[in-house]
Amino acid sequence: MFRQTKRRALERKNFGREINRNLTYNDRLNLYQIPPIDEITLDEFEGWAIDRLKILGEIDSSILRNRTVAEIEKIIKPLLEIYLPFNSNHYSGSSSSDRDIQLEHERKKDHYSHFILRLAFCRSQELRTKFIKNESMLFRIRYNMVDRVERMKFVDSLDLDWELVEMDEKEDLREKLVVCSGHEFSEENWSNIKNDSVYKVPFEKVPELVENRRVFIRYGKAYVPANLQVSLIMNEFSTRLERALEMTARAMPRLDEDERIIPILQHLATSSVLSADYGEAGDVNKFNSQKGDIAATEVKKLVRHFPLCMSNLQTHLSLDGHLKYFGRQQYGLFLKGIGLKVDEALKFWRLSFSKIPEDKFQKEYRYNIRHNYGLEGGRKQYRPYDCKSIINQNATPGPGDHHGCPYKHFPIDHLINNLQQMGINDKFDLNQIRDFVEKKSYHIACTKVFELTHKAQLQGKPLAETINHPNQYFGLTLEP
Amino acid sequence: MKYSTGPLPRQPTCSTQTRPLALDQVSPEEMLQFYQRLFPYRYFFQWLNHSPSPSPDFTHREIAFTLQSDIYSRYNSFKGYEDFKKEVLRLNPLRFEIGPQYTANPRDKKLLRKGAFRPLTKELVFDIDLTDYDEIRTCCSKTQICIKCWQFITVAIRTMTLGLKEDFGFKNIIWIFSGRRGAHAWVCDKRARELDDQKRRAIAHYFALSRNGTTVKKRMNLKRPLHPHISRSLEILKDDFQVNILEEQDPWETNDGENILLNLLPERNTELNKELRAFWLDNPGRTSYKKWKDIDDFAKKGVQKNLSTKELQYAKQDIILQYMYPRLDIEVSNKLNHLLKSPFVVHPKTGKVCVPIELDNYEDFDPEDVPTVDQLLNEIDSFNKELNESKDEMADIKISDYEKTSLKIYIDYFAKFVKSVMEEEAEIKKTFSAGKRSLDF
Ligand SMILES: [Zn+2]
Numbered sequence: 001m002f003r004q005t006k007r008r009a010l011e012r013k014n015f016g017r018e019i020n021r022n023l024t025y026n027d028r029l030n031l032y033q034i035p036p037i038d039e040i041t042l043d044e045f046e047g048w049a050i051d052r053l054k055i056l057g058e059i060d061s062s063i064l065r066n067r068t069v070a071e072i073e074k075i076i077k078p079l080l081e082i083y084l085p086f087n088s089n090h091y092s093g094s095s096s097s098d099r100d101i102q103l104e105h106e107r108k109k110d111h112y113s114h115f116i117l118r119l120a121f122c123r124s125q126e127l128r129t130k131f132i133k134n135e136s137m138l139f140r141i142r143y144n145m146v147d148r149v150e151r152m153k154f155v156d157s158l159d160l161d162w163e164l165v166e167m168d169e170k171e172d173l174r175e176k177l178v179v180c181s182g183h184e185f186s187e188e189n190w191s192n193i194k195n196d197s198v199y200k201v202p203f204e205k206v207p208e209l210v211e212n213r214r215v216f217i218r219y220g221k222a223y224v225p226a227n228l229q230v231s232l233i234m235n236e237f238s239t240r241l242e243r244a245l246e247m248t249a250r251a252m253p254r255l256d257e258d259e260r261i262i263p264i265l266q267h268l269a270t271s272s273v274l275s276a277d278y279g280e281a282g283d284v285n286k287f288n289s290q291k292g293d294i295a296a297t298e299v300k301k302l303v304r305h306f307p308l309c310m311s312n313l314q315t316h317l318s319l320d321g322h323l324k325y326f327g328r329q330q331y332g333l334f335l336k337g338i339g340l341k342v343d344e345a346l347k348f349w350r351l352s353f354s355k356i357p358e359d360k361f362q363k364e365y366r367y368n369i370r371h372n373y374g375l376e377g378g379r380k381q382y383r384p385y386d387c388k389s390i391i392n393q394n395a396t397p398g399p400g401d402h403h404g405c406p407y408k409h410f411p412i413d414h415l416i417n418n419l420q421q422m423g424i425n426d427k428f429d430l431n432q433i434r435d436f437v438e439k440k441s442y443h444i445a446c447t448k449v450f451e452l453t454h455k456a457q458l459q460g461k462p463l464a465e466t467i468n469h470p471n472q473y474f475g476l477t478l479e480p
Numbered sequence: 481m482k483y484s485t486g487p488l489p490r491q492p493t494c495s496t497q498t499r500p501l502a503l504d505q506v507s508p509e510e511m512l513q514f515y516q517r518l519f520p521y522r523y524f525f526q527w528l529n530h531s532p533s534p535s536p537d538f539t540h541r542e543i544a545f546t547l548q549s550d551i552y553s554r555y556n557s558f559k560g561y562e563d564f565k566k567e568v569l570r571l572n573p574l575r576f577e578i579g580p581q582y583t584a585n586p587r588d589k590k591l592l593r594k595g596a597f598r599p600l601t602k603e604l605v606f607d608i609d610l611t612d613y614d615e616i617r618t619c620c621s622k623t624q625i626c627i628k629c630w631q632f633i634t635v636a637i638r639t640m641t642l643g644l645k646e647d648f649g650f651k652n653i654i655w656i657f658s659g660r661r662g663a664h665a666w667v668c669d670k671r672a673r674e675l676d677d678q679k680r681r682a683i684a685h686y687f688a689l690s691r692n693g694t695t696v697k698k699r700m701n702l703k704r705p706l707h708p709h710i711s712r713s714l715e716i717l718k719d720d721f722q723v724n725i726l727e728e729q730d731p732w733e734t735n736d737g738e739n740i741l742l743n744l745l746p747e748r749n750t751e752l753n754k755e756l757r758a759f760w761l762d763n764p765g766r767t768s769y770k771k772w773k774d775i776d777d778f779a780k781k782g783v784q785k786n787l788s789t790k791e792l793q794y795a796k797q798d799i800i801l802q803y804m805y806p807r808l809d810i811e812v813s814n815k816l817n818h819l820l821k822s823p824f825v826v827h828p829k830t831g832k833v834c835v836p837i838e839l840d841n842y843e844d845f846d847p848e849d850v851p852t853v854d855q856l857l858n859e860i861d862s863f864n865k866e867l868n869e870s871k872d873e874m875a876d877i878k879i880s881d882y883e884k885t886s887l888k889i890y891i892d893y894f895a896k897f898v899k900s901v902m903e904e905e906a907e908i909k910k911t912f913s914a915g916k917r918s919l920d921f
Contacts, residue, residue: 125595179705203648204675207682213707217686220649220671 025107028086029139029146029154031237032244036112044109045116046264051083052113053268056134061466063137064436064444073141075464084110086142088150120268122249127269131245136238143230155229158236162199165223170194173216173223180216181225196226205235294339296348302338307446307473308406308418309390310334316402321355326395326403328365330385332372337384337471342373386469387443407442424452443468450476506831506853508548512572514833514853517860517881519568519824520891525561527668527898528578530905534560537601542579542586544819545571554579555586574828577819578602599817604650604672604680606687607812607820608636609662615696616803618729623829625661627846628728633663635720636806637842639713640665643687647709648672652901654894655837657850659827663837664820668901670908677816684813689805699744700798714797717804725803726769733767741771744799746791752778823894826853835890836897851886859885 040048058079062072080086085106114135121131143151170177170193175185177198183189203222208231209215216223224232294302303314313331317323323331332345340348346369353361367376374381385393390405397404406415415437416430424430429452436445447467451458454477467473506514529538538558545553553571558564568576579586580599589597610617610625610632619628637655644650644667652668675683685691686709690700706714725731732741738760742753755778760766766774779792812818825834831852837845851859863884882891 125598176708179708179711182703182705184705203682204671204679207679210679211682211685213686213709216708217647218649219646 025104025111026089027150027154027157028088028103028107028110029142029150030107030111030114031154031158031240032111032114033240035115036108038108040112042260042264044112045261046268048109048113049116049120049264049268051109052117054083055079055138056117056131058466059134059137060130061444061447063133064439064441065448065462065466067462069137069140071462072137073144076138076141077145080141084113086110086145088146116265117268118245118248119252120265122245122252123269128242128245128249132238132241135241136234139237140230140234143233155233158233160232160236162201162224162232163221165198165200167194170198173218176216177223177225180214180223181227182214193225198226199224199229199232201232206231207235293341294335294344296340296344296351299335299340299348302474305474305477306334307467307470308422308449309404310470310474312406312418313402317352322353324401324403326393326397326401328368329372330390330403332369333382333384334470334474336372336382338474342370342375345369345373384469384471387446387467390470391442405442405446407437407445408440412437419449422449422453424449446473506826506828508572510853510857511548511574511826512569513857514826515565515568515572518833518856518885518887519565520882520894521561521565521568523891523895523898524822524824525564526902527894530670530902532902537581540581540583540585540600542582542819543822544577544579545573546575546577547571547573550574555589557586575825576822578822579819580817601673602816602818604667604675604683605812605818605820606640606665606667606684607658607662607809608633608640608664608806609658609809611661612807612809616725616729616731618731623660625847627848628724630845630847631720631724631728632804634843634845635717635724635804637663637665637837637839639716639806640687641839642712642716643709647686648683652897652904653839654823654897655839655842656823657832657835657837657845657847658821659825659832659834660830661847666820666823670905675816677814680816681814684808684810687806687813688808688810689801694802694805694807696740696744696799696802699795700802702794702798702801704794706797710801713805714801717800721800721804726767726772730768731803732771733765737768738771741768741799744795744802745775746795752792824891833887833890835887836894838893856885856887 055076059072059076062075067075087103087106089103117131121127143154146154174190174193177193178185178189181189181193200221200223203210203217203220206215206222206224206228209222209224209228210217214228215225300314300318303311306314310331313323313327316327317331328349332349335345335348346366349365349369350361353365356365370376372382387405390403391408393404395401395403397409406418410418412434416434419430419433424433429448433445433448436442436448443466447463450467450473451463454463457477463476465472465476467476525534525538526532528541529535531537538560541557542554543556543558543564545556547553556567558567580602582589583596583598583600584592586597610620610629611622613629613632614621616632617629620626641653641655644653644665650667650669650672654666654668656664656666658664688694689702689710694700702710705711731737738757742757745753747753752775756771756774759774759778760771775792775796779789812820821834823834823836826832827834831854832847832850833853833856835850860881882888
């Protein structure tokens with residue numbers, strides 16, 4: 001797959017294979033130290049990478065929304081089963097030979113997809129940072145899933161230069177070590193510490209533990225007891241990945257990859273949810289007219305279920321009896337997506353354009369509406385815009401325009417006003433949305449608004465997915 | 481709540497002051513004189529450059545100027561100290577701030593693509609300001625300070641320096657008087673300079689007593705057992721609490737103060753609180769010192785059966801920490817690209833120079849003694865006058881202007897500090913190249 005590294009890997013070709021003929025991947029936890037060497041098909045190349053991206057994208061938006069590790073685990077685990085299964089060697093789903101093949105396949109997919117995405121995400125600091133953050137979280141989730149034996153084996157394989165604290169030093173620091181473990185000093189608590197490993201590492205390796213004062217620190221060394229070593233492993237994982245990505249970035253221009261791969265890599269990096277703070281809907285049709293057809297007269301009834309970008313367009317359409325071109329496109333295709341068929345669409349726009357004389361409407365607008373439905377001109381099936389296109393479109397809304405993404409294009413006060421009209425009055429909530437907007441995480445802001453306006457429907461829980469398409473917003477809103 | 485995403489400069493505090501136009505404001509002419517004759521450019525350069533000849537440590541460093549017109553000019557950088565001095569004299573700024581060293585020259589920022597220009601290193605910094613103690617201070621308020629309330633800064637220096645040295649192993653720490661009512665710590669060890677945002681944040685939170693900022697308005701309920709850093713701090717602060725709070729500030733003498741104290745004790749409106757309240761009503765004017773003691777006396781009498789001594793003890797420990805533990809402005813420490821006012825600039829409202837606070841004698845530091853620009857310029861004049869009058873052989877010896885003034889001790893101390901920073905740097909370079917050689921073998 002990667003010719004440069006392949007040569008090097010081949011020189012060490014004896015690793016692994018000899019150990020178990022049937023299973024190249026003995027362990028499910030992978031530190032991704034060794035690049036893959038087998039050939040895979042182009043379809044696998046792209047498909048595996050996209051599957052992994054789905055997981056990372058969800059992690060990314062979960063982190064942006066300040067979810068806790070436990071919450072993220074809850075969301076990611078079911079997705080893992082679909083996109084990146086992570087079964088143990090004791091997994092008993094099928095006969096032993098089938099099982100080996102299945103495990104081999106799972107782990108190979110995990111291994112390859114990780115390395116493919118490295119190629120896609122090594123190109124800029126921004127991409128690298130995001131990739132590391134999300135991969136580290138994925139690793140953490142999986143690390144929590146494996147049992148103690150697997151963990152110990154994994155830690156051993158890392159070959160870390162952690163310094164084991166000697167018994168003398170432990171004795172000297174006994175009170176401090178016990179207290180840092182969160183317990184008052186007692187002989188029993190002391191013997192727990194005494195009998196387990198405590199590692200001394202530079203405090204930089206465990207920032208989380210330093211931040212929460214969960215470890216004893218002396219002269220720049222943090223004393224990490226056994227139960228907190230996951231933090232260390234995480235740190236090891238992300239620093240190694242960071243270094244590897246930088247090396248890949250430097251090697252990239254020299255990689256004489258298959259020409260067919262470059263566009264795929266570019267596509268993966270640019271179109272993915274990780275490349276920008278907002279997503280692109282993979283399957284637009286998913287959101288289309290699940291609820292059956294809609295009549296022209298029903299639109300106004302449904303407005304309260306529209307995302308702000310669309311309800312705003314409807315507001316101005318009602319007020320002005322007109323919408324400019326980009327607004328018509330954005331709104332018209334959205335309505336098409338929610339099930340407004342062409343005849344009803346013509347009715348809807350005719351009724352809405354109250355100030356436009358009949359002949360003008362027939363001449364100037366009818367064609368355009370039918371065109372969007374693929375009935376004129378190039379007969380192309382136009383799809384509703386996703387958030388990414390609405391946010392990034394070249395036609396920045398000017399005065400009198402009402403298209404675009406309110407989270408991006410509204411002045412902040414105007415946005416807050418609108419949100420208040422939607423019933424969001426809590427200062428904390430408004431501040432949070434404002435923070436997302438300032439971080440340019442417009443789709444997260446919109447998701448938050450959805451959550452706040454659908455508390456009853458969601459029963460107070462956060463939404464499991466992130467909004468990246470207005471039609472998705474609409475679709476979710478009507479879900480039981 | 482702040483909404484800034486980028487590195488916001490610390491707002492010039494002068495713009496928010498309500499004091500009448502101060503007489504002690506520094507004139508532009510005096511400011512220029514100060515820059516011409518007194519600012520220690522060479523040490524300033526060496527301090528940020530870590531070696532005698534210019535390196536990216538200095539040349540890629542951002543310096544931000546606040547001009548007399550209150551215009552804020554960012555992303556300046558300089559080739560060396562002559563270059564820097566020339567610009568300072570040309571601009572005659574109100575003050576300037578120090579940002580991080582970037583991956584490239586800050587002046588080229590606009591030419592570089594996003595991602596290629598990012599902050600690399602900066603000293604780890606801490607900011608402590610007496611305004612954060614306004615709810616405790618009874619001696620002064622707002623911009624005023626006196627030696628009594630300066631004690632909060634003194635104990636903060638003690639607590640922080642100990643933690644930075646013993647816990648994190650940092651050696652090159654310098655405290656700078658911020659010109660009016662606070663102090664900044666600059667941790668200059670290479671290891672500290674190279675910390676990324678996550679690690680800075682970790683250290684800042686390690687030192688912050690509470691995530692939500694410290695106040696005496698509500699109970700703190702610190703987690704027990706206390707972390708060794710906190711219990712060590714408590715030990716240090718106990719004695720200071722006796723003197724600074726119970727005796728000098730005496731915050732609970734009044735009725736309002738008394739309520740604050742009672743509110744911090746375990747469970748409001750318990751038997752103990754009722755008894756105390758009644759007793760203090762009958763015996764008005766008891767000092768904080770006495771009231772603090774009353775708590776124990778009444779508890780010992782057993783007015784409240786179900787009150788555990790441990791609970792009361794914890795509450796009292798929390799109170800000591802709430803009143804005495806350093807109140808840090810975490811935002812300043814959190815971010816690699818936060819700008820902080822340079823040492824040796826002049827505070828435009830007080831006219832005082834932002835001088836270092838000598839760590840060996842920090843307890844004797846009195847902000848009153850810090851020289852103003854006005855005073856320093858007078859010192860030079862009278863020195864020269866005396867020199868001319870004496871007309872002895874001494875007249876031929878070249879003496880720098882700063883040596884004629886009371887700024888000399890501060891600059892000498894800074895020079896000594898800079899030297900030790902440079903020595904550490906040279907030591908690291910030596911070890912590093914030796915290590916490299918042995919790897920090559
Ligand atoms: Zn005072």
